[in-house]
Structures are given as C-alpha cells and as structure tokens.
Amino acid sequence: MENLWTRCNNCRRILYKQDIIDNLSVCPACNFHFRISAIERLNMLFDEAVYQTFDDNILAQDPLNFVDKMKYSERLVQNVEKTNLNEAVVNAVGTMGGIRVFISVMDFSFMGGSMGSVVGEKITRAAERALKEKAPLITVSCSGGARMQEGVLSLMQLMKTSSAVARLSQASLPFISVMADPTTGGTTASFAMLGDINIAEPNALIGFAGPRVIEQTIREKLPKGFQRSEFLLEHGMLDDVVERKHLRDYIIRALRLFLNSPQ
Numbered sequence: 513m514e515n516l517w518t519r520c521n522n523c524r525r526i527l528y529k530q531d532i533i534d535n536l537s538v539c540p541a542c543n544f545h546f547r548i549s550a551i552e553r554l555n556m557l558f559d560e561a562v563y564q565t566f567d568d569n570i571l572a573q574d575p576l577n578f579v580d581k582m583k584y585s586e587r588l589v590q591n592v593e594k595t596n597l598n599e600a601v602v603n604a605v606g607t608m609g610g611i612r613v614f615i616s617v618m619d620f621s622f623m624g625g626s627m628g629s630v631v632g633e634k635i636t637r638a639a640e641r642a643l644k645e646k647a648p649l650i651t652v653s654c655s656g657g658a659r660m661q662e663g664v665l666s667l668m669q670l671m672k673t674s675s676a677v678a679r680l681s682q683a684s685l686p687f688i689s690v691m692a693d694p695t696t697g698g699t700t701a702s703f704a705m706l707g708d709i710n711i712a713e714p715n716a717l718i719g720f721a722g723p724r725v726i727e728q729t730i731r732e733k734l735p736k737g738f739q740r741s742e743f744l745l746e747h748g749m750l751d752d753v754v755e756r757k758h759l760r761d762y763i764i765r766a767l768r769l770f771l772n773s774p775q
C-alpha cells in the first residue's frame with residue numbers, strides 16, 4: 513500500500529501518486545514539476561500520443577576504455593537495463609496539432625541525460641531528417657551536460673549539434689528548444705540555447721557551471737533563484753516559462769505562427 517503515496521520534494525506534502533500522474537507529473541498542491549521520462553514526454557506532446565521512434569539502435573562505444581567507479585562499458589549496460597533505453601535521448605516523429613514534427617527528448621535517468629557521441633549524433637540526425645522533410649524540430653533537454661566518460665568526443669557534440677540546428681535556421685525551418693529541470697553544461701552551451709524560441713518549465717535549473725562552482729570562482733554569494741527558469745526569463749535568457757499543462761498547446765501555437773498556417 514505504501515507505494516500508492518509519495519512525498520512532494522518541494523512542499524513536503526504526502527500525495528496520492530495517481531493524483532500526480534493524472535496531473536502530468538506536476539504536484540497538485542504546489543505546482544512542482546517532477547522529472548519525467550522521455551517516453552512520458554513524447555506521449556504528452558504528440559497528437560493522441562501517436563509517434564514513431566527512430567535511430568533507436570545507435571549504441572555508444574568506449575573509445576577511451578574509461579573507468580571511474582566502474583568501467584564505462586559496464587555503466588552503459590547497467591543504464592540500458594535500468595531505463596529500457598539505449599541512450600539518453602529518444603528521437604521520434606509524429607504530428608502536433610496536425611503538423612508533422614521531429615522531436616528529440618533527453619532522459620535524465622540514463623546517465624544524467626549526459627551528451628556523449630550517440631546523443632549528439634541522434635540530435636544531429638533528427639535535425640537532418642527535419643531538414644530533409646522540411647519539418648520543424650523540437651528538442652526537450654533534461655541533461656547534466658557533456659558525458660565525461662567520452663572526453664573530447666563528447667565536447668565535439670556541442671559543435672556538431674549547433675551546426676545541425678544552424679542548417680535548419682538557414683532553411684527557415686522552426687526549431688523550438690524546451691528546457692526541463694535540469695539543463696546544464698554542454699547541453700546549455702550548444703543546441704538547447706539555440707532555438708528560434710527557447711522556453712523552459714517552471715523552476716528548472718538552467719546554466720553552464722553549477723552555482724557552487726561559480727560562487728567559488730567569483731567569491732560572491734549568488735542572488736536568490738539564480739539559474740532558475742524565472743530568473744533567466746527576467747534576465748533575457750529565455751523567451752518564456754511554460755507550465756507543463758500548457759506546453760503542448762504553446763508549441764502548436766508557436767509552430768502555426770512560424771509556419772504561417774492558422775490551422
């Protein structure tokens with residue numbers, strides 16, 4: 513019976529789990545946005561939750577034979593088993609409001625949504641498919657940044673993904689970037705901040721280096737709410753903060769404006 517209930521991380525209230533799920537994984541009491549999986553996100557965004565995933569079978573290599581607490585190759589196997597995903601991003605195509613769109617969604621539960629070669633490659637491929645089919649691209653980021661286990665190969669994904677979304681811009685195809693909690697490091701420093709519109713869910717942590725690193729570097733206390741969505745909106749770094757329950761309609765409206773199609 514215990515599993516039916518959970519505590520909200522934000523307001524500390526004990527809540528009936530199903531009430532949270534029915535509310536798109538947002539706390540019904542305080543509006544705290546819980547982290548959701550890539551698949552849950554795709555189900556929320558696409559019309560009738562219908563879509564096809566693609567590039568599902570691109571698997572990471574371990575070119576550096578990297579070992580931290582365990583071998584990177586073992587960590588990958590462990591994460592595949594844990595998440596039922598092959599990598600930290602899922603590519604899908606379907607329609608939103610009847611408009612054919614490509615969506616890449618990151619999943620934090622796979623190695624903190626870190627961007628290694630495969631994540632970079634998949635986002636690039638999604639952008640390239642969108643370009644080929646003259647369709648919009650939407651990314652939903654939820655990521656701790658570049659994947660250290662792949663060293664410089666991860667850093668190269670910043671340039672690769674940035675170039676890929678730049679080609680959409682050259683072709684006048686819309687690219688909408690959605691940032692969920694958290695969107696940090698190399699993900700922020702590349703495609704996530706390059707949307708035609710950059711929007712975030714409420715109270716998402718968005719930044720490059722973490723607050724502690726910045727405080728230690730500049731030896732100053734950071735202002736309250738620093739690196740949260742609302743702070744970034746106020747300081748011109750975001751175009752909007754959108755609650756999850758409005759996100760789908762918001763994106764559809766934006767796409768119709770970009771594509772100049774009222775229907």
Ligand SMILES: [Zn+2]
Pocket residue numbers: 520521522523524525539540541542543544
């Ligand atoms: Zn709450």
